Amino acid sequence: MTEQQFWNPKTETLERDQLRELQLAKLRRLVTWADERSPFYRRSFREAGFSPTQLKSWTDIERIPFLTRDAWMKSQEAAPPYGDLPAAGADAAVRLHTTSGTSGRTPLRALDTRRDWKWASEMWAYALWGMGVRAHDIGYVAFGYGSFIGFWGLHNALEKMGALTIPGGAQTTETRVKQIVDFGATVVASTPTYAARLAQVAIELGYDLAESAVHTVVLSGEPVVPEMKSLIEEAWGAKAYDTAGMTEISTVFMFEPQNQPGGCHIIEDHFIEQVVDPDTGRELPYGEAGERVSTSFGRSIIPLIRYRTADRVVKIPAAVAGNGRTWDMYAGGLQGRVDDMKLVRGTNVYPQAVESIVRTHSGIEEFQIRIHREGIRDEITLVVEPSPATDAREWAALETSLAQALADAHEGLRFCLERADVNALPRFELKARRLLDLR
Incomplete structure (x- = not known):
């Protein structure tokens, strides 16, 4: 019997017109929920002259106002600690996470329910399965396990898939290298920078990671340039895979599949990902670089609708991948930020x-x-x-x-x-x- 190629075959191979219908139905439900329960969105929709009843076709998405990080942060500052974006109070949540704070400002604070976290791990399961990770694998998560979202969802997904999962938090790099080798890890998750660092330290300790059991290195947290990816693959003797997520959505929204077609598939049954001109806000066609705008269907306490991420991306059609998935891709993954020039x-x-x-x-x-x-x-x-x-x-x-x-x-x-x-x-x-x- 041939092994199942997809984590969710039905949605990963859905015809594009059916996928659009599914996204639009989910979007109608989401904007109605936000309008009824989130003071922020109710106010934002009214100011933009938008009502959920106006969302009748795909082109009506442009009626929905953008959410910006600055507006979200101002909301937090005006009504600490969470602002008026949440659609429910902290008493409905089981987990709090924050952004990494790389911008130098107060990190965004995000709340999640049990349902939200089940969904977050499901998104990581899409990604890990698409990379070839299976229940017989041993996953090592080289991550600090703090309030930054990091690889929390990946950890949960490995357990969900039945893989032996090793949390590598609160340890030195030397100890992590030794554990990866001693425990026979087959899958290692880290940022690209830290994967290279682990490889450097392994050499200093006398380990050859290319001779270890590791066959998959899952990279996230930073854009992955091809040259860096090649160095990691050579040092580890393993295939490296690109993924990306955000604290704002609590999980990953894209992943590089096993056939590595030069881009990352967008998990389109759970996200609407648009590429817009950073100056005009108008949606751009395939092949043009612009700003990534994300709408997430999985987080319930803090709805994320038309969020301007400042990520620089180029969207290309699914057919380029040639692996049976009908989800569009971001060529080369994330290509930096529109504001990092x-x-x-x-x-x-x-x-x-x-x-x-x-x-x-x-x-x-x-x-x-x-x-x-x-x-x-x-x-x-x-x-x-x-x-x-x-x-x-x-x-x-x-x-x-x-x-x-x-x-x-x-x-x-x-x-x-x-x-x-x-x-x-x-x-x-x-x-x-x-x-x-x-x-």
């Missing part, structure tokens, strides 16, 4: 583009981008921490090669190169923060 002396600089170049050069342990102003002139410096064995001659060659590659990719913009001492740059277990804009 930095203008340096008239040139656009994207952190992800810089990382793509760095990862093509071997012998680099860690790096950092620093932008500062000298008088009226902006300067950009790439601080590089090479491997400890790098001698002066090798560093000079690396410095020259990197500087040239960066200039070629940035219209001749000159990057200053600076060598950092061993272990001088920060290491990250969660989201990496490699860009410092000091202007």
Whole structure:
């Protein structure tokens, strides 16, 4: 008997017109729920002149106002601790999570019911099954298990699927490496940055992860550039898979399947994902880069409707994947953020583009981008921490090669190169923060 390819065959292979009907029915129910129970949405809908009764066809979605992070945060600040977005009180919740706070502002606070958490683990089950993870696997979750949403849903999904699940929280990187090897883990979940860090530490400890039992590395928490993914796969001797989620929706909304078609499938029976022009808010066609707007059907206490995520994405049709799923994809997963572009002396600089170049050069342990102003002139410096064995001659060659590659990719913009001492740059277990804009 052939093994089932999909976690939910019915919805993963649903015809597009039927999928649209399902999404629209769920959306009608969601906006009605939000209008009846959430003071925030009731006010927002009235101000926009929108009523749930107006949602008759797919084009009517544009009548629904956007939800922004700024508006959500202002709501929290005006009526702490949760604001007036929730459709129910904290007494209905069993779990509280917050965003990682990378923006420097007070993190968003999100409440979930038992039903919400069952749904969150179901979304991760879609992803893990699509990657080939099964009940006989041993999953190691290299994650701090704090209030940040991280891999909580993945942990629950592994247990739901029947896989032996090892929580790797509150431990050193050295201990995690030893446990991964000693317990015979076959699936490891971490951020891309931390997967690379685990591989570095394994070498220091004398372990060859490529000889371990690990066959799957699940990556989430950061955009995954192809060059970084290749390095991780080589170091681990395993296939690495891209996923992405948000605290705002409590789980993942996309995943890379086993045939790795160059993108991530959107879990479209549980989300409506739109790509809009960041300036006009108008929806963009396939193939055009824009801002990701998310509507989630799974979280009940805090409805998420037309949420502007600031993620930069390109949507492509499902047929590109050729694996039987009818869900559309994001080409290359998340491609950074629409607001992470930095203008340096008239040139656009994207952190992800810089990382793509760095990862093509071997012998680099860690790096950092620093932008500062000298008088009226902006300067950009790439601080590089090479491997400890790098001698002066090798560093000079690396410095020259990197500087040239960066200039070629940035219209001749000159990057200053600076060598950092061993272990001088920060290491990250969660989201990496490699860009410092000091202007």
